[in-house]
Amino acid sequence: MNTKTPFIRLAKRENIAKPKMWLIxxxxxxxxxxxxxxxxxxxxxxxxxxxxxxxxxxxxSKIGRRQILRNITTLLGTGLALAPCFKMxxxxxxxxxxxxxxxxxxxxxxxKFADRMxxxxxxxxxxxxxxxxxxxxxxxxAFFKAHWNTNETLFTLMLNYIAIGIVAWLQxxxxxxxxxxxIIPMFSKNAVxxxxxxxxIGWIVIFILVFLMFIYLKFTKHGYEIAVLxxxxxxxxxxxxxxxxxxxxxxxxxxxxxxxxxxxxxxGANGTLNSSIAGGVGFTAITVAWLxxxxxxxxxxxxxxxxxxxKGAGSVYTTLGVPSTASEVITGIILFxxxxxxxxxxxxxxxRNRKEEKADEL
Amino acid sequence: MNFNILGFxxxxxxxxxxxxxxxxxxxxxxxxGHLNLGVEGLMYMGGAFGLIGTYMYQQSAGxxxxxxxxxxxxxLVAFLFGAMGSLIYSFLTVSLRVNQNVTGLALTIxxxxxxxxxxxxxxxxxxxxxxxxNYLRTAFSGPIFPKAxxxxxxxxxxxxxxxxxxxxGLAMALAMHLFISKTRKGLYLQAVGENPATADAAGINxxxxxxxxxxxxxxxxxxxxxxxxxxxxxxxxxxxxxDGKGWISVALVIFCLWSPAKAIxxxxxxxxxxxxxxxxxxxxxxxxxxxxxPYIVTVLVLILVSIRQRREDQPPAxxxxxxxxxxx
Numbered sequence: 001m002n003t004k005t006p007f008i009r010l011a012k013r014e015n016i017a018k019p020k021m022w023l024i025x026x027x028x029x030x031x032x033x034x035x036x037x038x039x040x041x042x043x044x045x046x047x048x049x050x051x052x053x054x055x056x057x058x059x060x061s062k063i064g065r066r067q068i069l070r071n072i073t074t075l076l077g078t079g080l081a082l083a084p085c086f087k088m089x090x091x092x093x094x095x096x097x098x099x100x101x102x103x104x105x106x107x108x109x110x111x112k113f114a115d116r117m118x119x120x121x122x123x124x125x126x127x128x129x130x131x132x133x134x135x136x137x138x139x140x141x142a143f144f145k146a147h148w149n150t151n152e153t154l155f156t157l158m159l160n161y162i163a164i165g166i167v168a169w170l171q172x173x174x175x176x177x178x179x180x181x182x183i184i185p186m187f188s189k190n191a192v193x194x195x196x197x198x199x200x201i202g203w204i205v206i207f208i209l210v211f212l213m214f215i216y217l218k219f220t221k222h223g224y225e226i227a228v229l230x231x232x233x234x235x236x237x238x239x240x241x242x243x244x245x246x247x248x249x250x251x252x253x254x255x256x257x258x259x260x261x262x263x264x265x266x267x268g269a270n271g272t273l274n275s276s277i278a279g280g281v282g283f284t285a286i287t288v289a290w291l292x293x294x295x296x297x298x299x300x301x302x303x304x305x306x307x308x309x310x311k312g313a314g315s316v317y318t319t320l321g322v323p324s325t326a327s328e329v330i331t332g333i334i335l336f337x338x339x340x341x342x343x344x345x346x347x348x349x350x351x352r353n354r355k356e357e358k359a360d361e362l
Numbered sequence: 363m364n365f366n367i368l369g370f371x372x373x374x375x376x377x378x379x380x381x382x383x384x385x386x387x388x389x390x391x392x393x394x395g396h397l398n399l400g401v402e403g404l405m406y407m408g409g410a411f412g413l414i415g416t417y418m419y420q421q422s423a424g425x426x427x428x429x430x431x432x433x434x435x436x437x438l439v440a441f442l443f444g445a446m447g448s449l450i451y452s453f454l455t456v457s458l459r460v461n462q463n464v465t466g467l468a469l470t471i472x473x474x475x476x477x478x479x480x481x482x483x484x485x486x487x488x489x490x491x492x493x494x495x496n497y498l499r500t501a502f503s504g505p506i507f508p509k510a511x512x513x514x515x516x517x518x519x520x521x522x523x524x525x526x527x528x529x530x531g532l533a534m535a536l537a538m539h540l541f542i543s544k545t546r547k548g549l550y551l552q553a554v555g556e557n558p559a560t561a562d563a564a565g566i567n568x569x570x571x572x573x574x575x576x577x578x579x580x581x582x583x584x585x586x587x588x589x590x591x592x593x594x595x596x597x598x599x600x601x602x603x604x605d606g607k608g609w610i611s612v613a614l615v616i617f618c619l620w621s622p623a624k625a626i627x628x629x630x631x632x633x634x635x636x637x638x639x640x641x642x643x644x645x646x647x648x649x650x651x652x653x654x655x656p657y658i659v660t661v662l663v664l665i666l667v668s669i670r671q672r673r674e675d676q677p678p679a680x681x682x683x684x685x686x687x688x689x690x
Binding site for chain 2: 010012043091093144148149150151153154155157158159160161162165166168169172173280283284286287290321322323325326327328329331332333335336339340342343346
């Protein structure tokens with residue numbers, strides 16, 4: 001047997017000081033930005049200029065600020081929707097599809113009933129239908145998970161593409177505007193959300209939802225049940241909780257919020273429906289929720305960061321000519337660094353040559 | 363109606379091969395208990411850098427470029443980038459214990475971004491979309507067997523009319539099938555994916571198996587990207603070329619119940635479903651509905667497998683679960 005101590009050993013940290021925790025996170029973020037700068041430098045752009053463009057240019061114009069608020073509404077809303085699912089350790093990868101289905105449901109009313117209903121009534125009907133459809137679409141895999149333990153990660157993933165396919169069909173067929181255009185016509189004014197500060201009012205709803213979700217997860221019976229179920233299904237069962245009911249209820253709540261986000265996209269941001277309406281936000285939101293450790297307030301900051309990066313990389317393209325897809329690369333690198341740094345918060349490394357006391361100080 | 367069944371089958375085979383690569387790589391990964399949702403990103407990286415690598419070889423060698431070497435370069439570069447991407451994934455999930463789903467999705471964001479970024483950059487630098495010249499292109503998408511063999515009635519079309527990747531893909535999937543189910547190392551790998559704690563207690567180096575399976579698997583998946591770009595997409599890059607190819611590969615892993623041998627038939631079937639709207643246009647079934655059939659079929663398989671609970675059909679028992687030695 002090998003009796004030598006390994007070169008690196010791990011020890012779990014029990015209580016890490018808050019400043020040290022934030023220092024580790026800050027270092028990880030700085031590392032990510034540094035790698036991003038190296039990439040910009042490698043393609044021949046001034047890295048300092050590129051990053052000052054990324055972080056400041058989105059805020060300098062009114063249009064920029066509006067776009068940021070609008071995009072945050074979508075990303076933050078979806079992140080909030082996913083929080084209860086993830087807390088329950090139910091891997092809902094299907095936000096993309098649930099958003100699309102919500103948008104589809106409300107578009108049905110927007111297209112068919114616009115001239116038969118008063119605007120406020122229509123908008124409420126649209127919101128409700130979007131939430132119901134989002135919830136039902138999310139409920140399908142939850143039902144199978146609850147009864148037969150069907151793998152929800154893979155199931156929800158497949159449902160995304162089915163939802164997108166259905167909308168693609170509507171777009172090219174029954175709901176097509178001008179024949180052959182493959183485009184659904186813009187909603188009539190009745191069916192478009194009013195604006196506040198230049199952005200559809202959905203953003204207020206989502207910011208209220210931040211508080212509601214915080215309270216729901218932290219202080220309600222439902223939130224407690226979700227937490228217990230997430231920690232251990234058996235514990236939940238022994239405590240007499242109805243695991244099936246909690247699973248389906250939580251997932252449908254998540255789907256309903258995703259549906260609502262779809263409604264804001266269709267009736268607010270876009271004013272119409274198309275098959276790529278979710279545009280990958282369902283996937284990005286998963287990383288937002290996880291990076292925030294499911295804390296709704298942290299999600300505000302994380303989604304702001306990602307939205308600014310996305311927008312800022314666009315200005316880098318127009319000014320310095322570096323393709324805007326750089327934002328996805330940098331987002332990926334930031335995600336890698338931030339995800340990885342949690343390890344160093346939870347564990348400390350002990351090197352063979354160092355004395356144990358010394359390592360304790362580390 | 364004249365429906366050319368032979369032509370349809372051979373087109374389906376060609377269309378299915380990129381997915382076969384993507385799926386086989388993901389099967390190897392999942393056998394180690396790791397669900398890598400980064401396949402979409404890996405295939406983007408493989409497709410983009412495989413194309414760029416081949417293009418650079420073409421530009422530097424000019425007319426004297428050797429076709430077979432171009433094929434090797436394309437596959438090798440794709441493999442290396444895929445392996446690099448999944449090395450990040452495995453470092454984060456195996457060593458740093460980050461959640462697999464989240465890391466996989468981050469890899470998808472990173473990989474699709476990097477692939478698009480690199481090709482966009484090449485387009486700006488070279489003043490137009492990059493593509494592979496005709497004299498090299500035939501090495502990628504042209505049949506490899508002599509004309510005489512292709513002219514054999516029925517069999518010629520069915521067996522000898524394909525490009526080089528079809529035969530490579532089949533060989534790779536069969537080799538992987540034999541490796542996983544017939545060799546000692548393959549069985550160890552399965553043990554790691556089923557129950558890492560038991561495998562660890564039996565003296566198997568769990569960490570090494572997980573690393574090797576995800577890195578090699580990721581490389582193979584990425585080769586699927588370049589195969590698609592070089593054959594079906596006609597050696598030209600467009601930003602949406604590879605959209606969804608990775609996800610359909612993940613779907614096929616489920617459909618073929620984690621078996622590379624079944625994945626061969628599965629990939630042909632998915633390829634066929636993908637083409638059906640071209641070959642069997644129907645006034646009653648719109649194109650888009652044809653295209654979601656693979657996903658619907660996969661969902662049905664997933665449900666059936668979970669209800670029937672037959673042991674040999676199940677996913678690796680520890681799939682997606684973290685393994686920390688000190689917590690067992």
